[in-house]
Amino acid sequence: MTDPKGSSLDIQFNTSVPTEEGVVFSSAQGRMCPQCSRPINDCICKAQQTTPTGDGIVRVSRETKGRKGKGVTVITGVPLSGAPLKALALKLKQRCGAGGTIKNGTLEIQGEHRDLLVAELAKMGYNVKLTGG
Numbered sequence: 001m002t003d004p005k006g007s008s009l010d011i012q013f014n015t016s017v018p019t020e021e022g023v024v025f026s027s028a029q030g031r032m033c034p035q036c037s038r039p040i041n042d043c044i045c046k047a048q049q050t051t052p053t054g055d056g057i058v059r060v061s062r063e064t065k066g067r068k069g070k071g072v073t074v075i076t077g078v079p080l081s082g083a084p085l086k087a088l089a090l091k092l093k094q095r096c097g098a099g100g101t102i103k104n105g106t107l108e109i110q111g112e113h114r115d116l117l118v119a120e121l122a123k124m125g126y127n128v129k130l131t132g133g
Contacts, residue, residue: 058121060114061132072100073114075107078126095120 033043058077064070073096080088089107093100096116100109109117114130121128 056127058126058128059131060118060121060128061130062112062114063132070110071112073109073112073117075109075117075121076105078105078107081105092117092120 031040032038033040033045035045036043038044055077056079058075061074061076062071063074064072075092078085078088085102085105085107089100089102092107093109096109096111096113098110098113100107102108118128118130
């Protein structure tokens with residue numbers, strides 16, 4: 001911003017929106033993490049996320065519910081989270097030649113690929129079971 005004489009002005013507004021949880025946004029810092037109250041880029045909550053625990057069995061099933069009859073292969077119980085889970089999903093999607101997603105720690109691979117995925121996951125050392133028929 002410049003003043004009428006042409007010299008630059010360095011003005012910084014510090015407006016923050018306080019809530020019951022703390023500051024959500026600060027113009028000086030940007031978006032704030034609701035858990036640790038630090039800027040999103042400096043958030044320590046991501047590093048503290050733990051690996052989900054389960055019974056040690058990876059279950060592979062097929063679902064069509066809510067997908068207009070289109071089937072997806074659903075993989076649950078994988079003891080990974082974050083980047084390792086994304087890497088596993090990428091590897092499995094490439095192996096199947098299909099798309100997919102991760103929703104709430106569950107992998108969804110488009111199409112019927114149960115047998116192929118069970119073999120791949122067993123080869124990776126997981127204890128795998130077919131579920132749902």
